[in-house]
Amino acid sequence: MDVQTWTYLLVGITFSIYIGIAIWSRAGSTNDFYVAGGGVSPLANGMATAADWMSAASFISMAGIISFAGYDGSVYLMGWTGGYVLLALLLAPYLRKFGKFTVPDFIGDRYYSKTARIVAVICALIVSFTYVAGQMRGVGVVFSRFLEVDINTGVIIGMVIVLFYAVLGGMKGITYTQVAQYCVLIFAFMVPAIFISIQMTGNPIPQLGMGSRLNDGSGIYLLDKLNGLSTELGFAEYTDGKKSTIDVFMITLALMVGTAGLPHVIVRFFTVKRVRDARKSAGLALLLIAILYTTAPAVSVFARTNMINTVSNKEYTAMPEWFKNWETTGLLAFDDKNGDGKIQYVADPSKNELTVDRDIMVLANPEIANLPAWVIALVAAGGLAAALSTAAGLLLVISASVSHDLIKKVFVPSISEKGELWAARGAATVAVVIAGYFGINPPGFVAAVVALAFGLAAASFFPAIVLGIFYKKMNKEGAIAGMVVGISLMLFYMLKFKFGIFDGGKEAVPGLEKDWWFGISPEGFGSVAMLVNFILSIAIMKFTPPPPENVQEIVEDIRIPSGAGEATGH
């Protein structure tokens, strides 16, 4: 069977499984819809969290980015895993004990203020929408390459599937489909990695293969070989990188704190039974995520070495079939500048003849390594599982923010449970359509903004939640001021340095980097905005009245793990 038949087969089977699960686990109440009835086991929740978390960016883009950035790519590896330590230690257990449906629920109640709740809802919507548009785009890319349908048709197929199980099943449907999606995506990621690791180093464990000797008889360590190839072509040494230490530090911090502050990750911990289950399931989630995250840097090294070896200084006409396939998608382009018919792939832009989109490294990797057709098809199914599971989780946050936090808690408190459930379904439908629109007509800034969503979450939610738990005297004045100033500062820095808005440009104006405050890039600035948020909150608190007695009692109560009832909306 050829690759395309295999792809149709595997994608067809996995999609039928997701739909079957959605029908089996329909939501009957708001409790089912928002928190899956609160009875999810720690392992199931860990798997669902892992699938929810690992998006098209983790599955498709991350290994590719690292493969071009080398050491600098470590910010994503540490940032997107280290955040779980913060989540498990500082947030998840206490928010579970608090026992409500959403993050704005916590902010609104803890800071006894409608304003605080609305500020939190707006932050949640900004963060989630920027994120979900990127997922839809990922679905489109996979469809167009492997099933050879138009990108837009791909996005629409993805929309219909997500709509079906998110609207029908709510959190309950999403949780169990995510469990299945985790299995699909991790299998799809590991199989090619193991194959290639054996091929190149003889070691079946990619994490070890990365640090082993090549088995081509030369006896050189793979990483030494890659460092040599990189410097030969004029790139930075793979294990060294180009970013300044302070920037690497700040970006890692912003990604970690942003991870812990992302609403679609936090709500997952509202679905388990007890506080101790919340802790354990955070550990399981990270363990399951770590399997992919420790394999990804190995894939980057294999793919980079393979690619350089295959193309560098080779005849263009002798390129294998995958090269032509990817050229037709426009993600790979060759321009014979010196007319010698050979591919010069070098760091110097005036001499370089090959442009490679980072996103194709994972998808093309099995083809570059000549793996069997079913493995290539498996990668397509895995990419779709990753994108769909994350999109569904985000849609749920958006629909809960609208139906629960805005309609039920602010505008129409008298709404019946049934009415709220329908409002949630309606909001999810509208959100899917908007996300699909952005997937089909991506505004140029989507990719850039997805990375910055972490900065926004770090600058807004994280300090408000941590202070709310660990600082009993923190009051609404401090928290609201902190969130508003934190997120505004981050937005300002992003607009100024990422999009060059104040310098008359639509994109970053070249040379703007030298004006960066303290040499920190917009991606890392979330850390600074977070510190400002913390300092401002505490300073303002000192000059304003303390929170009422009953709120301080709530704080004392969430610090004790026993007696966590079911999550409720009241």
Next chain:
Amino acid sequence: MSEKQKKASAYWKENVRYLFILLAIWFAVSYGAGILFKDTLNEIKMGGFELGFWFAQQGSIYVFVILIFAYVRLMNSLDKKYGYDE
């Protein structure tokens, strides 16, 4: 302060102490070994890996996983000690 409150605040103090210790390790492996002292550690080689690079792309992640499970065990026994387990 009532007996109940005393117990609660003693529990909280021990919890916060665990957090400080675990987060110190969290900081040391990622920001310390993986970023600030990377160049020094890269002088040491472990198989094909330079040590600083290994911490940044592999080691810190393994330690993160261990840290959360250590926290789970510590807290479970702390809950038991104070009678907050269920």
